[in-house]
Amino acid sequence: MSIFDFFRTPKKASAADQAKERLQIVLAHERAGRDSPDFLPQLQKELLDVIKKYVSIDDDKVAVKLDRASGYSTLEVNVELPAPAKGAARAAAGKVAATGNA
């Protein structure tokens, strides 16, 4: 910021500028929802089935989360393994992160 900016009255964004900004925000959300990954519930269920073949876990111990940033998305899979039968109740968490193009 130069010293001259200090004296200048701040310019209000024009109506057209506001229209553009509002559109960019609303469309970013709508586009993300449009091809929303409706495979997530199925993925979660199948992951659970696979894990159950080897370890006995509860149905609510697998969490699948999708995060979108500009240009890429992150798929986060959190599996909470049961505590060993003996000893203190400890939860081991395995975390897998997959990155792909959005």
Next chain:
Amino acid sequence: MAKIIVMTSGKGGVGKTTSSAAFGTGLALRGFKTCIIDFDVGLRNLDLIMGCERRVVFDFINVINGEARLSQALIKDKRVENLYILPTSQTRDKDALTEQGVEKILEELKKEFDYIICDSPAGIERGALMALYFADHAIIVTNPEVSSVRDSDRILGVIQAKSRRAEKGEAPVQEHLLVTRYDPERVEKGEMLKVEDVLEILAIPLLGIIPESPAVLRASNVGMPVVLDDKSNAGQAYSDAVGRFLGETIEHRFVKVEKKGFFDRLLRRTA
């Protein structure tokens, strides 16, 4: 090989039928055999805009239902060689458009015509879906206004997901942006979205910019596609858009405020 072009927008009242009439007529003027089909079953208007409303005997739905032959329903334009209109029914509803029925007629038209323009109804329901389903090209008609831009984005998503090309995994439908009712004076004042802004948001190639013009209403009053009013800026802009569609390089006109001459200002003349 015949090409199917859908004129669509999502939002109503942005100029789909005006653009279908003007664009189709423009293609025919350049020697391409062109048919414009009205997909707005129950709310037909292409016949009025083309000035052939009194010549409608059979319609698109009659042909789908086998009640009339295609040649009986096609209306030949009296002004322009190579130009035909297929009006739709005013009494039935959009359920009359079956995928098989529409496909059969389009296949038949493809044998005879170079270009088939499907004038889509507003919305994203059956009529609009059928109009875009078989398309090779989509012309998205957009006003520089928030609801129109949003709906255009939505319809682009529908084209990318639900067109036949998308479903069959073929080369995608080619998208073109046609900005209509553009008012450079309001853009300059910061009251209207710039065409560059609309382009940045929708991110599809620009086919043309049609200026807000009294010529459009004048032409529709008398049932003449506005492209035939070759003195009007809107007519010339449509003609340019047709040229660009056919691969010509034409600079965009009527996007800057025209400097008015001394006498114009004195007489307060408008376009």
